[in-house]
Amino acid sequence: MSDQHSSLHKGTKPASPAVRRACAGAGFLGRLLPKQPAACFLAAFLLLVLGGIGATIAAHVALARAALLPPPPLAATWCIDEKFAFLREMPLERFTLIAIGSSATWRNLDMSVLEQRLHGTRAINAAPCYLHIDQTAYMAGFLLERMPRVDTVLAVVAPRDFEACPASQRAFFDPHLAGAYLGGRVPAWLPYVTGFRPIYLAREAIEQENLPPGPDAVALDGHGSSILRKPHSWRPAPVFDPSCYEGLATLEETVTSRGARLVVSSLPVMPEWSERFDPDGSLVESWTREMRATLRQPETLFLDGRSLAWGDERFADPVHLLYPHHSPFTDFIARAMAGQAGS
């Protein structure tokens, strides 16, 4: 220890000529700083770090003023963060039905139809985008803790929800921070600090000019749904990860353990996609069978979207319906739910 302690006082020695030159060599900064070397170091370090933090704050403020600042980066993905920002503004404790899932849920439901068909229901579409079914279960558990009156959880699924469910990607946001953010216990700017990623910020600022899509591209229902108005050329090839069925089982367990019922509806199949990737329909058939086998609770309702044999003109792409065809699709779900409730 004695050798280590010998270095203890090096900072308090008078500055050597070399050190003085180094401090002076820092130009204007050097003239501002104390001449004692360690104090000079600390003052310069503090100034620079505070300056860097100040510059970062200024950049955020400038981006916000230019309406180029992405939503608070809880998941560093625009459409997920935007949904969190939306949910923060909502009285979560008042809703009785939530829709949760990937963009198959976000972009295919007419929440007002659900409220009309199911009397007394207050519905919100809490689905963001990109989620695989295990991530949907993760987010559903998180939200249900904060929404005590929810008695129904609705998820619209497409094969893409079952593409890959690695455990390492399941917890896609920090529940403590997101909980405090949704509950208003932390200021809205805090996620910009904890989630500061300069490259993401720059990329999103560049892309923000096109985000969110304008009213000619999407229709918003004020309940969290966002329906596509234009067709897309995206045709994802079907890939299934068997571990995703465990994710579906977890979703069911999460929902039923909180006294709510789960409603899962698959989307109608887009004929063009089916002809290309699943001409005999065996892939979707097998996927549907697996889902039915996974869902075991008697109160869970599974709806097979294939009973709606719709043409390509109703689809924006295989995972999203075109406005206004989301309304009859939602009506299909709502009728079945009302029928189950009545029986």
Add this chain to the structure above:
Amino acid sequence: MLFNSHVFILLFLPLTLAGFFLLGRLKDMRPARLWLLTASLIFYGWWSLTYLGLLLGSMLANYALGRRIGAVRASAPGQARALMLLGVAANVGLLAWYKYAIFITDNVAALTGLDFAAGGVVLPLAISFYTFLQIAYLVDTRNGRAEHYSFLDYTLFVTFFPHLIAGPIVHHHELIPQFQRPAIYRFQPGEVAAGIAFFAIGLVKKLVIADPVGALATPVFQDAAAVPPGLLEAWLGTVAFSVGLYFDFSAYSDMAIGLARMFGVHFPYNFNAPYKATSIIDFWRRWHMTLSHFLRDYVYIAMGGSRCGTLRRHANLMATMLLGGLWHGAGWTFVIWGGLHGAYLLVNHGWRSMARERPGLPRLSAPVAQGLTLLVVMVAWVFFAAPDLGAALAVLAGMTGLNGILQPGTATLLSAALQGGPGAVVAITGGMALLTGILSLLILGGALLVIFLAPNTQEIVDGRTAAPEEAPRWPILRFRPHAISACTAAAAFLLALALMADVKEFVYFQF
């Protein structure tokens, strides 16, 4: 709370430092010490208030036992010994319950078919470290090597936040006397500057090197049992894990040393260029040095060390290394890792004895000895990194070429790159994945150069070379507090803040 988190760097540390030095201006040093203790308890309680209670209970019991042992040591040595043994057993029992209950019951269940339902036991953060500190305190008290400390000093020694979670293992006789020095309560710019330098180097090592390099190894080991790695993937994964673990853990040690230094407290160094070791004995003098010292002083010597003949010495050494392996994790892979190192040490000691007896025996040149040491260390790391025995064997098979040169996926990527250039690879992996992969490989290459060519953190900041006879190298890198080094430290700090969003826990937190 992690050292590499915003809440720690931007809130906890500045407030703790400011409060400590403000209270340090008082004549009485206790308020500053109490402040530091409170901050340390908040630091731990941030993880779990329940287990903060366990930590407090453990400290209270050990302190009371230590006082009793100290009181009867001279008058009733037998009672002191019995109390010490009781304390050690209780500490080991507590650690065994929290750390090994699941491992033991799983193995018993596998043998007997009985289910003990111990799956709900949670491993309290830092329990391995604070148990060791307190065992050492009890043993030292019984042996007359401990003073009569106040409860405030004792609890501050155990919980002092820079070392609490993942070491270095700092003993009561190293730390408490420093808390009693009035000098540490005065703001010392030189100490704080050196602390910042240590901390900034640690941050960069963790965020710029350890995390991306470690990410190269993770899929190789995690998927090894299902998708056996080829020669290339197995070696890449093993080298990346070896480099990533070194930078991860030494980064934590640097940060811990730096944080303590900001408060004027000096911790022992914990790493000393371990991959430059020329033998396994040398490796254990350089890797996790404070743990090696603990195992030597409180396990190996306590079991008899080399005092009871060669055979017993070998058995003691092997038992010490097996326990060291088990301390790192409750799993057979860690036991095998410890056993391998025990076997290496036995071979090393045997070779040394033979060389002493036969002076004419040819000696390995330093580079060959260094290469051989590194090779066997990496082979042992395979067991440390693998999630289970099957994965470890699959990686070892890959390293020997039994799984072919490449996995089919890697071969497809390579073939696409050769035929269609980077664009073809992007079409398969996506641009971001390719960029991240290339960047991580470049960082791995740079990290290897740093390991073998660059000086240690303690050499950079304190001027301490890896070996006493070694001449200082790279004088340009030697830290001297002035405006230009402040620019470098601030740049490193800001870079770390920019990389901190995707924060990863330190590997040693699980031990």
